Amino acid sequence: MKSRILFVDAYDSFTNNIISLLETRLDVEVTQVKIDSKIDNLGTFLRPFSAVIAGPGPGNPTNDADIGLIRDLWRLEGPDLLPVLGICLGLQSLVLAFGGTVKPLVQPRHGVVTLVKSSDKSIFTGIGDFYPVQYHSLHASLGHSHAELSNCTEDLWTITPACPDLEPLAWDLPSGGLYDGWVQGNPQNPYPILMAVKHRLKPFFGLQFHPESICSDAKAQMVIESWWSMVNKWNGTHSRTPFVFDYKVKACPANSAYAPYTTEEALCLPQMLKKYPDLAGLDSPRISASSSVFHSTPSSSRSPSPSFTSSSSAPTSPRLAKIGSQEYGVTSKACTLGNLDIPEICSLLGLCSDEVILLDSEMRQTPEVATHSIVGIVTADTMRLEYTVGTHFVRLIHSRRSAVEDLRYHGGTIFTYLKEFIGKHAAKGSCAEIPFWGGLMGYITYEACLETIDIPQDGDSSNRPDICFAFIERSIVIDHQRGLVHIQSIKSDDHVWVMESYDVLNNSNKGYCKCTGGSESINQDDMIVRDLITCLKLN
Numbered sequence: 001m002k003s004r005i006l007f008v009d010a011y012d013s014f015t016n017n018i019i020s021l022l023e024t025r026l027d028v029e030v031t032q033v034k035i036d037s038k039i040d041n042l043g044t045f046l047r048p049f050s051a052v053i054a055g056p057g058p059g060n061p062t063n064d065a066d067i068g069l070i071r072d073l074w075r076l077e078g079p080d081l082l083p084v085l086g087i088c089l090g091l092q093s094l095v096l097a098f099g100g101t102v103k104p105l106v107q108p109r110h111g112v113v114t115l116v117k118s119s120d121k122s123i124f125t126g127i128g129d130f131y132p133v134q135y136h137s138l139h140a141s142l143g144h145s146h147a148e149l150s151n152c153t154e155d156l157w158t159i160t161p162a163c164p165d166l167e168p169l170a171w172d173l174p175s176g177g178l179y180d181g182w183v184q185g186n187p188q189n190p191y192p193i194l195m196a197v198k199h200r201l202k203p204f205f206g207l208q209f210h211p212e213s214i215c216s217d218a219k220a221q222m223v224i225e226s227w228w229s230m231v232n233k234w235n236g237t238h239s240r241t242p243f244v245f246d247y248k249v250k251a252c253p254a255n256s257a258y259a260p261y262t263t264e265e266a267l268c269l270p271q272m273l274k275k276y277p278d279l280a281g282l283d284s285p286r287i288s289a290s291s292s293v294f295h296s297t298p299s300s301s302r303s304p305s306p307s308f309t310s311s312s313s314a315p316t317s318p319r320l321a322k323i324g325s326q327e328y329g330v331t332s333k334a335c336t337l338g339n340l341d342i343p344e345i346c347s348l349l350g351l352c353s354d355e356v357i358l359l360d361s362e363m364r365q366t367p368e369v370a371t372h373s374i375v376g377i378v379t380a381d382t383m384r385l386e387y388t389v390g391t392h393f394v395r396l397i398h399s400r401r402s403a404v405e406d407l408r409y410h411g412g413t414i415f416t417y418l419k420e421f422i423g424k425h426a427a428k429g430s431c432a433e434i435p436f437w438g439g440l441m442g443y444i445t446y447e448a449c450l451e452t453i454d455i456p457q458d459g460d461s462s463n464r465p466d467i468c469f470a471f472i473e474r475s476i477v478i479d480h481q482r483g484l485v486h487i488q489s490i491k492s493d494d495h496v497w498v499m500e501s502y503d504v505l506n507n508s509n510k511g512y513c514k515c516t517g518g519s520e521s522i523n524q525d526d527m528i529v530r531d532l533i534t535c536l537k538l539n
Contacts, residue, residue, distance in 0.1 A: 003050040003232075004029045004242065008069050010057025010089055011035070013449055014135075016415065017212040018055060018087065025221060026228050035068030042072055043080030048242050051083040051231045054090030056210070060138065061093035061102055071097065074204065082240060083203035083231040088136055091206030095140035095197060099163040108137035109193075113215055116195045118170040119157055123205060123226040124196065130219035132195075132209035134172070139193050140208070142166055149191045156192060159200070169205075170196035196223075203234045330427060330437045331495050332488035333502045337478060338509040340485065342373055345476060348504050351377060357441040357470060361480060371481050372434075376441040376472035385421070385440070386465035387414045389451045395465075414467055415452065425471065427490050434477055438490035442469030476501075 005028050009015045019030045031049070035057070039045045046052065054073060059066025066089075073084050074097035086094045092102045112134045118124035143162025144155070159167055172193040197206045205227060211220040235241070340348075346356060355378050361370035383398040394410075394417055396403040410417040418440070427437040448466040474497065477486040487501045 002027060002029045004031060004048055006030075006046065006049040006052045007032045008052060008054045008073070008090075009034050010055050010059065010067065010070065012055055012057045012089075014056050014088075014210060014212060016449070016452060018053070021212040021221065021224065022053070025225060028228075033069070035070055036065075037069060039069065042069075043076070046076075046080065046082055049082065050235060050242050051085065051228075054084060054086040054093065056088030056090065056135075059089065061089060061096045067093045074098070076202075081202060081238075083227075083234055084205070085227055086204075086206040088208060088210065091194075091197060091208050092138055092140045094199075094204055094206040095142065095163065095166065095194070098165045098199065100143065100166065101141045102138050103141060105137055105139050105193075109134040110137070111135060111215075114172050116170050116209065117173045118196070119168070122167075122169055122198050123223055123230055124169055125226065127219050127222055127226065130217055130223075132211060132216040132220040133213035134193075134195075134209050135213075136208060140197070140206075142168060142194065142197070165200050165202075166197050167200055168194060168197055170194075203230070205230075329492075330488060330490055331498050332431070332434075332437075332486055333498050334484050334486045335502065335506055335509070337480075337483040337485050340505065340509055342375065342478065344508075345478075345485065345505065346375065348508055349476075349501055351375070355379075357472065359441070371479065372436075373478040373480065374436050374441070375476040375478075376470065377474040377476070378470055378472075379474065382473070383471040385418075385442075385467070385469045385471070387448070387467040389447050389466045413452065414448070418469075431486075433479070433482075434486055434488075436475060436477055437488060438473055438475060439471065440469040441472050442467070 003026075005022055005026075007015070007019055007022070007030050009032050011034070015032070019032065022028055022030050028050075033039075052073060054067075054070040057066065061067050061070075064071060070086070070090060070093050074094060076082070076084075084094075086092075096102050113131055114134065115129055116132055117129050118127055120126070120128055143160040149156070156171060156173075157168055172195050193208070195208045198204065207223065209220065210216060211224050213220075342358070342360060357376035357378065359374040359376075361373045381399060383396060386395045386397065387393075392407050393404050394407060394414060396405065405417070407414060407417050410420055422440065425439065427439055445466040451466075473491045474489045474494070477488065478484070479486065485505060487498050487505070489495075489498055491497075
């Protein structure tokens with residue numbers, strides 16, 4: 001069984017990204033609870049969890065309503081104690097709870113990337129300095145004097161009389177190490193900003209930066225892994241073994257007048273379902289039926305909210321049945337990019353604007369992000385997924401037919417459904433340097449993200465879904481750093497299209513095109529790589 005982390009959500013838009021980081025990098029199960037959830041016995045409630053993360057949020061930690069449950073975490077003592085990590089608002093509330101202050105920045109740091117200097121101790125051991133993303137308008141103070149802040153002396157790393165239980169672990173310091181020079185370059189925020197802190201006696205940590213951000217460097221994510229290593233070591237040293245139950249609670253309801261479960265109920269799923277039927281995202285063998293209803297609709301139009309018919313043996317769409325019945329491979333061929341650009345590639349292949357989904361990094365490339373562009377090709381038989389906020393259904397459209405799936409049987413939210421879908425349709429290939437072989441491409445609206453933090457949304461009078469993805473089987477991936485164009489398909493026996501597309505691009509770029517191959521080849525010119533895999537299978 002995987003270890004479990006409790007994530008305390010302060011209604012922040014970064015929540016899903018942080019949970020995704022935890023589940024992928026730490027291989028843990030994450031249960032989410034809102035800051036305004038009413039929990040009668042916090043110590044008992046926390047027994048199944050190895051650790052807690054107090055997430056970021058838009059509020060001020062001096063306002064009790066803005067931190068809610070987070071405030072109670074810092075009061076844990078004795079056998080109830082467990083490791084807690086505060087991020088952004090979480091760090092600020094930690095500092096405030098142990099004698100520090102929280103003040104507004106003169107200039108908010110929204111999306112700012114700066115060099116952060118670490119103490120190279122505790123969870124920063126071996127990490128050194130790094131470049132994380134900051135997104136905050138408040139900053140925490142441990143009570144360092146004006147002179148210590150002004151001169152950026154070694155005293156910044158010492159424990160202050162105001163916060164005798166807290167030790168600074170990282171600072172956003174002047175690049176030159178001197179206050180005067182930093183003021184000239186950054187007049188809006190003339191002091192070093194605290195970036196990380198730890199409690200001297202309790203397993204409490206805080207990070208002001210956002211390790212989950214795509215623009216934070218790899219070392220920022222290493223801090224999370226280092227923290228998790230500390231969690232396991234601390235739990236082992238203190239003989240704290242979370243009890244394990246054999247089902248997953250992905251989210252607990254806010255604004256409830258009860259603890260989501262007691263110790264006894266956590267061990268007995270039937271009683272829990274009976275008493276608390278509104279728990280969101282319960283995934284267990286007891287909830288296994290898939291319910292669908294089919295409609296015949298034009299693929300270019302949206303039908304009104306469908307009716308729902310429940311059945312224990314639900315039909316599946318023709319497209320899903322096809323995917324689950326055969327082996328799929330990745331057929332690919334690559335040549336040098338030469339003088340080609342994305343518009344020209346699309347033009348040469350006869351792709352119109354309504355036949356592609358484009359993730360374009362051509363104009364701005366950096367060593368760690370924006371290295372590839374992806375052209376997803378939409379064909380007549382491309383499957384689409386659509387979702388509208390405020391509904392319990394996701395609509396799968398293929399060949400003028402649509403299957404409607406009830407999200408309540410797939411984790412309760414569109415995002416748990418998408419995670420399940422991706423897990424069952426994951427394409428795999430031999431070339432790890434290509435970031436995409438095939439899969440979902442599309443968009444998620446801001447309104448759909450707001451729904452995940454329980455902010456009510458007005459109905460959209462347009463026919464535009466709030467989430468729309470296409471399942472891409474043919475794609476062009478441009479590697480801007482290596483100057484390669486990858487033509488690839490996960491459709492069965494699609495090597496003819498791959499070769500024809502290659503010939504078009506190759507003939508248009510004579511003198512520049514240089515073919516590359518994989519470790520295997522199966523056709524006469526030894527250029528096509530086919531990695532036969534069992535994937536895209538729907539159980």
